[in-house]
Amino acid sequence: MLDESFETPVLPAPVPHHGRLPLFRFFRILRDNMIATYSAEAYESEIVERKIFGRCRFIVSQPAAIKRVLLDNAAGYRKTEITRRILEPGLGKGLITSEGETWRRHRRTMSASFGHGSISAYTPIMSGAAQELAAEWSSLGAGAAVDVARAMSKVTLHIISRTMFSTDSDVMGDIIEQGAGRYQAEMRPNIMDFLGFPAWLAGLPRFGIADRALRKFDAQIDRLIASRSSGSGGPRDLLSRLIAARDEQTGGGMTAEELRDHVITIFMAGHETTAMAMTWIWYLLSQHPREEAKLHAELASVLGGRPPTDEDLGKLPYTRMVIEESMRLYPPVHTIAREALADDVLSGRRVPKGSSVLIVPWVLHRHRLLWQDPGRFLPERFSATCCAARPRFSYLPFGDGRRICIGAAFAMAEATVLLATLAQRYRLQLVPGHPVEPLGLITLRARYGMQMTPTPRA
Numbered sequence: 001m002l003d004e005s006f007e008t009p010v011l012p013a014p015v016p017h018h019g020r021l022p023l024f025r026f027f028r029i030l031r032d033n034m035i036a037t038y039s040a041e042a043y044e045s046e047i048v049e050r051k052i053f054g055r056c057r058f059i060v061s062q063p064a065a066i067k068r069v070l071l072d073n074a075a076g077y078r079k080t081e082i083t084r085r086i087l088e089p090g091l092g093k094g095l096i097t098s099e100g101e102t103w104r105r106h107r108r109t110m111s112a113s114f115g116h117g118s119i120s121a122y123t124p125i126m127s128g129a130a131q132e133l134a135a136e137w138s139s140l141g142a143g144a145a146v147d148v149a150r151a152m153s154k155v156t157l158h159i160i161s162r163t164m165f166s167t168d169s170d171v172m173g174d175i176i177e178q179g180a181g182r183y184q185a186e187m188r189p190n191i192m193d194f195l196g197f198p199a200w201l202a203g204l205p206r207f208g209i210a211d212r213a214l215r216k217f218d219a220q221i222d223r224l225i226a227s228r229s230s231g232s233g234g235p236r237d238l239l240s241r242l243i244a245a246r247d248e249q250t251g252g253g254m255t256a257e258e259l260r261d262h263v264i265t266i267f268m269a270g271h272e273t274t275a276m277a278m279t280w281i282w283y284l285l286s287q288h289p290r291e292e293a294k295l296h297a298e299l300a301s302v303l304g305g306r307p308p309t310d311e312d313l314g315k316l317p318y319t320r321m322v323i324e325e326s327m328r329l330y331p332p333v334h335t336i337a338r339e340a341l342a343d344d345v346l347s348g349r350r351v352p353k354g355s356s357v358l359i360v361p362w363v364l365h366r367h368r369l370l371w372q373d374p375g376r377f378l379p380e381r382f383s384a385t386c387c388a389a390r391p392r393f394s395y396l397p398f399g400d401g402r403r404i405c406i407g408a409a410f411a412m413a414e415a416t417v418l419l420a421t422l423a424q425r426y427r428l429q430l431v432p433g434h435p436v437e438p439l440g441l442i443t444l445r446a447r448y449g450m451q452m453t454p455t456p457r458a
């Protein structure tokens with residue numbers, strides 16, 4: 001079924017198949033690598049429809065239709081049942097999985113903790129963690145390779161742990177590191193999810209795994225929340241900010257249970273995504289020496305070898321363009337899914353109530369109607385002029401509309417600090433022959449990790 005005649009992408013990506021996969025193959029591929037289920041037609045159509053067990057599933061790539069789903073008619077959609085089944089056992093009812101008035105109140109309450117004012121308090125933590133990693137690499141023997149996917153996952157976990165819990169970070173980081181990878185590997189949608197079996201039956205093995213992996217974490221968070229709430233005056237970390245946060249409209253705060261679900265959501269949503277973005281950035285730079293040289297030139301002229309501070313972040317436009325272009329080609333959240341709460345019309349097509357509507361950054365960012373030469377790595381696409389010429393809702397690494405990623409500014413600051421600090425000290429080269437394959441699980445991972453050699457820069 002795979003069609004070799006489809007123009008081979010310049011950069012690694014599964015070769016899309018033409019037409020419809022038979023259902024049994026669709027489910028096998030879905031479990032293995034979700035991005036390989038998207039057909040070649042999706043990359044050149046505004047909307048693609050498929051019926052699965054009598055229910056419609058649309059892939060929508062027309063910016064105006066995406067705007068309708070995420071913004072103008074957002075109240076007519078909610079997260080899908082399958083998203084809830086996959087994420088809720090691990091994340092509880094944090095921002096990602098909650099809906100309606102509860103979501104609105106919590107989003108309002110938490111916004112300030114992720115605003116620019118708060119981010120500047122977190123950048124020294126990001127910088128410290130980046131410098132520690134640089135120091136760690138300096139003790140590697142000449143020519144030694146590291147799995148950059150793993151290294152990025154560790155450093156982003158350190159950053160979110162220290163941001164959230166200050167000094168208590170290490171024990172929490174260890175628990176999450178053990179739990180999160182396994183959780184993601186096991187929590188894949190299966191045919192029973194689509195058939196609507198109860199979650200506990202559809203996911204019997206997964207159920208236990210999610211539960212065991214995260215129960216330890218819950219207990220630790222409860223302990224920390226209790227000790228901070230008792231007024232012992234803990235540090236001004238993200239946890240303290242969330243405990244102190246009040247809804248500007250009602251003056252209410254969050255209960256201990258709500259806080260715990262938010263904390264775990266922020267951990268899971270906030271570390272793996274940035275780690276995967278960084279992994280693909282290093283890979284792309286290693287394949288594009290011209291762009292890498294331009295990045296180094298900017299870093300040398302603005303920073304001259306020192307680590308970036310909060311004030312520097314706005315002065316590194318090419319660095320930002322490299323990050324944005326990398327997330328175009330390898331968006332860490334490859335698919336954004338919604339369910340229609342009522343009949344709707346998208347791109348002139350009737351969308352019946354109950355349909356799944358998929359907005360797929362993986363497809364959208366490589367769409368032939370929206371991008372010229374979509375398989376090419378070209379950071380200049382993100383210059384101010386090019387961005388202004390593009391329709392909004394054609395580039396969505398952080399989603400858009402009212403449920404846009406609350407951590408977007410955090411993630412951009414973190415990626416900039418990591419890239420600027422490490423690229424000034426090292427060139428990362430892919431180990432020759434190392435296989436590179438994007439793998440669409442909950443996030444977009446590298447199937448075989450990313451073995452690279454950090455070479456100190458003269």
Ligand code: HEM
Nearest residue numbers: 095096269270273274277332333398399403405406407411
């Ligand atoms: C490169 C890194 C990141 C990417 C690509 C990313 C992507 C996304 C996307 C696409 C959504 C919207 C999902 C939807 O509409 O269904 C989202 C939501 C969310 N993200 Fe991120 N994210 C990143 C980093 C972070 C960080 C660092 C945090 C926290 C520190 C975070 C916390 C969240 C939360 C809590 C939500 C749910 C927001 C809501 O529904 O109100 N993310 N993210």
